[in-house]
Amino acid sequence: AACTNASGETANDAPTSKPSVDVNMAAADLLPASVKSAGKLVFASDASYAPFEYFGNDNTTMIGFDIQLTDALAEVLGVKAEHVNAGFDTILPGLQAKKYDAGVSAFGVTDERRGVVDFVPYLSMGTGLAVKKGNPDGLTLDDTTTLCGRRVSAQKGSIQGIEVLPKLSAACTKAGKAPIAIHMFPSQNEANLALSSGRVDAIMADSVPMAYQGKEAGGSFELAPGKDYEPATIAIALPNDSALAPALSAAMKVLLDNGTLATLLEQWDVPPSGIVSSTDLIR
Amino acid sequence: MSTVTMTEQEPSTTGTPMVRADRVRKSFGRLEVLKSVDLSVEAGEVVCMIGRSGSGKSTFLRCINHLERIDGGRLWVDGEVVGYRQRGNRLHELRAKEIARRRTEIGMVFQHFNLFPHKTVLENLIEAPRLVLKEPRDVATDRAIDLLGKVGLASKAKAYPRQLSGGQQQRVAIARALCMRPKLMLFDEPTSALDPELIGEVLDVMRDLADTGMTMVVVTHEMGFARDVADRVVFFDEGRIIEDGPAAQVINDPVHERTRAFVKAVR
Amino acid sequence: MSTVTMTEQEPSTTGTPMVRADRVRKSFGRLEVLKSVDLSVEAGEVVCMIGRSGSGKSTFLRCINHLERIDGGRLWVDGEVVGYRQRGNRLHELRAKEIARRRTEIGMVFQHFNLFPHKTVLENLIEAPRLVLKEPRDVATDRAIDLLGKVGLASKAKAYPRQLSGGQQQRVAIARALCMRPKLMLFDEPTSALDPELIGEVLDVMRDLADTGMTMVVVTHEMGFARDVADRVVFFDEGRIIEDGPAAQVINDPVHERTRAFVKAVR
Amino acid sequence: MSAPTLLPTESEEEVSDGLTVVPQRHWGRLVSALVILAVGVVFARSVVTNERFGWDVVGTYLRDVSIAHGLVITLELTLACMAIGVALGALLAIMRLSVNPVVRSAAYLYVSFFRGTPVLVQLLFWFNLAALYPVISFGLPGVELDANRLITPMTAAILGLGLNQAAYQSEIVRAGILAVDPGQQEASDALGLTRLQTMRRIVLPQAMRVIIPPTGNETIGMLKSTALVSVLAVPDLLYSAQVIYARNFQTIPLLIVASVWYLVVTSVLTVGQFYLERHYARGNRNLPPTPLQQVRRIFSTHSRLSVGGQR
Amino acid sequence: MSAPTLLPTESEEEVSDGLTVVPQRHWGRLVSALVILAVGVVFARSVVTNERFGWDVVGTYLRDVSIAHGLVITLELTLACMAIGVALGALLAIMRLSVNPVVRSAAYLYVSFFRGTPVLVQLLFWFNLAALYPVISFGLPGVELDANRLITPMTAAILGLGLNQAAYQSEIVRAGILAVDPGQQEASDALGLTRLQTMRRIVLPQAMRVIIPPTGNETIGMLKSTALVSVLAVPDLLYSAQVIYARNFQTIPLLIVASVWYLVVTSVLTVGQFYLERHYARGNRNLPPTPLQQVRRIFSTHSRLSVGGQR
């Protein structure tokens, strides 16, 4: 099916145009009966993570990449998408409580988490490093040993906080250098504030939001030069053994195949390398 | 001070004593406060209780009103066993509600007045009639104002208790108890928290009340009052009544050694 | 009760009166409590103050101790102007510290005892000597125990005030004041919060204290005590002293109409 | 040479002894006032001129619609939760003084449990009740309630904060009841009032004087505690500010906006508390001074030496 | 037919009037006890058997190192902040009763400001002081302090929570001081004690009885409030649990772990508070009952009719 690409009049911070897609009956048939009869899917997101999910200028409508992606998914499946803002702490209990059908909040995939929830991956995203203006300490991800002995912050629950930084820190000690002091903040905002007040030397986070926020924050910090660090997989979270998983995977494949995903990525300034491969999707 | 004339007073059924105590015992923990109290007060009688501090006078008064529960012996008020309802020859223990109802028939005046400080004098007087006797506000108010006049405080209806002198407060306390139309009045050292100048006012009101035929049990050290007003004076000693007789005799010519020593000390 | 014999007492320098009041005035807001009080108390004298409630007796006593600041007139204690230090012919207002120091020379006994309930009797007695006079603990303790013996409470040193009877508490309060070795003792109705039986104990201690030559100003309604012990009785009326003379004369044969009415009411 | 006098003694009528009175000068007081004032001015200047505070942004957002909406939610929540807290707290306090040992221990367990666990956990518990008990039947056949329908985020917030508050409030009320003279209870008993009548008409009204100040503390605390409900995505005042700075990264100015509103509400509450205290102080000789009188007192330099004067 | 008797009247020595005493049966009490017990058992069973609570995970993490570390931080913070709060609060309360109008209003402003703004904002303010004032000079030439060096995250946490607590505490202490009989102040004055001596040795020790219960509330509140410092990336007990479940998504079991520890600490604190209250009640005729006595009282079914008995 032809996909109507949204017009190019993207506002630079908040693209509102919506790619429209057709219903894919094959995917829609995979939906469990309860969802079909309800005619909607409820997605929970923690709307404090621009540009993935955050509130628009009216402070009541959630916008962002994740939001538009799930809207498109729902359209493919022929149901309506309902978006609920939920604190990170309530998303997973909420899934178990059947308050929501799926959690969409740029969740990173780890093996440990697989034991608790099911994932439908849609993106692979690198890690970026934000530093103080002018990068006075010369930090770069090309040479991760520059981080040794530095104070680096990450968001609680981010892949960077729970996997990347501990690994890099271990490498530092192995190389006989001082370990990295990891400061984990509850949300990205406190981390940003801590960087601009000099509390920490760098923030390590997903490269995409980092670039976006650096731009928005009016240049109080900037991205360190160099390539992104090891990409990680981002996915939609479902309760264990959810009957929804096959339908969502199928719909995601439709969006990948018909180029909607690519359009969305472009619209939200996500580098092309972010596209997840079909093989990842199958997992 | 105006004189009090209580016209509402009707004499109780003759024959039954208003208060009868038969070997009443009461302990607090290991301390035996009342060892064996026997007493009989006829309707219309005024009995003064005197005795050393700690001899159990207040405790006995509180037992009459069922503010304390006795541990042994038996106590009747107006023919009914305090705390029980008699059906045939079984005594059924009363529930809190019924105990409260019985208390309404007994007026009590405390040493420290215990007026409700957040209510005006008038509100203090009509609170219980309205809540307990379910009287309409205007009926209660009318009687309250009448009684205030009789204790010489008609002008203080709107005042708060803390704005009154001790003697005035105690007179309000007496009026408050009378508002419930009790058949028996208990006074626990009603003048001992007052300055000597103010004592007279309260004693005058009590004297007038006695003249109306109200049955009264009064713990007091005012020998003058006892001599003038009391029909009988009883002397408490270590949880027993060891002397019981006409006021003049107990005060002027007591039989018991201890009574004699006590009466002398109090003047 | 053992008798009190205060051997520490030395007579003040003769000539200067211990207390002198010259047209002392004091108002609370718009209420003029002391209108013009004149009084002179010689060292070693015992003066009783009587008068109706609200006539200003307590207020005047508190002015002597500088617990209240006077609004007009002048007041001297032992030759020094209360609240000021004289240098040449200028009076410099005292700071809080110095006021506190001067107060240590005056003992005060309150109607409601005001013992420190969280301290034992002994701790009550040694608190001020230790904090204010900076006496070592054992010196203070020795004198405290000595004084407790003199007021007949040697056995109660370890008790807490609430474990004592009113009369015992008031005697502790007197001992506490004496621990500071004051040259002047002020008593504000020291027996009026006590039951008649307990009053005797306290009056006995005060009588013994008077016998040692202590200068005492006593507000009281105990006419017996005034007659026995006081050198002079003064009568307060509406913020003035309207009668001042030997005890027997003021009590038995007062000059002023109002005094006569008052003395009659108090018996 | 004659210094200004404080004592009227020195008026012409009575200079009998010819002494001049030299009043005490409060130099220390004057100096400390000046120092504090100077520090205050310097501080205020540095705050106002410091562009990092972003005063222009503060001005823009102070009357923003979503901030106003957040303020309304905060006020609603505070009102609802304090209402539950005060009512249930009083009930619990009365239960803890009951003669019935069952009632007494039930209240005790409630207080221990709710004081012992974090509010956040309680909030999450109520919000996600369905995760634990998908269907609420109260053990009754035929009753099947969907926990998710039953409990909206707002309900969960009110339940969580209110039930928790009740536990703290009960301790405050209990202390208040114990502070009322036992003679009041006796007098009521002697008049034949029932326990409940006594509590409601005699004891509680008098306990209020002791209960109100800590309750004021708790109310002001609650105002701020409502921010915890952001985990339930209920957009209260603080969370509304956070939503905005999550988009535009103007963290500090938006926090100032929230603080300004909190300060305003707190000030209003403090005034309300004052008049409530005054109401329950009726019948006392000395009513607490009104704000105007207080301001006058602050500016009065004449100190009363007597202690009585400070109360 | 003879029912069991409560009144010793019925002992053989005194059956003078041959009446049988029928004691009051507390049916309602018994039934309510059984109902509450049954509900409790059902609830406990449903909690223990509900696998959604993840009891195995709870067991694993209950003694986890980072949870233990978080607990230590929580305790340290609570201790430090309450110490600051109590000391500064007492000072502020005394200042508010001072005769010096400058001192009085300074204390008043402090309390208004700190009660009026959210702790979160205060915490962020202290933590990010450098964003506002990169260099602290106190206006003095030559003094140049790096705000970030001066204020570590832990310092910021202690400052923020402690200074805020002081404002609330001062109200509690003030109420306590006002509850002490003015006669105590007078007696001290008459003995020549200075204001400070009187406050320290006479008034405050007696005020403690009124101060301790709400302070217990505040301490337990503080224990939980320390969770706010997560915005400073200080890993207290709750935040440690959150960091773990943010990693492994085991939200409910980890919140239970945190709650269990909070409950344990709260229970210990409650016992401590009890003995503190008992200590400051010395000199009173009736000391509060010890826990053992309280347990006995809970199980005693014999009720005293007199009101005096309940106090």
Ligand SMILES: Nc1ncnc2c1ncn2[C@@H]1O[C@H](COP(=O)(O)OP(=O)(O)OP(=O)(O)O)[C@@H](O)[C@H]1O
């Ligand atoms: N609720 C109570 N608990 C324990 N002991 C009590 C209680 N009430 C009274 N007592 C004790 O019982 C004894 C008798 O007290 P009671 O008040 O009856 O004496 P009293 O004759 O009225 O003395 P007073 O003249 O001092 O009022 C005293 O030793 C008192 O301490």
Ligand SMILES: Nc1ncnc2c1ncn2[C@@H]1O[C@H](COP(=O)(O)OP(=O)(O)OP(=O)(O)O)[C@@H](O)[C@H]1O
């Ligand atoms: N701190 C105060 N503020 C306002 N008025 C006061 C104060 N202290 C006393 N008064 C008033 O001053 C008047 C005189 O009081 P004072 O206590 O000196 O009288 P008194 O002669 O001792 O009377 P009593 O015998 O009742 O103790 C009274 O009307 C009293 O209400």
Ligand SMILES: [Mg+2]
């Ligand atoms: Mg008695």
Ligand SMILES: [Mg+2]
């Ligand atoms: Mg007086």
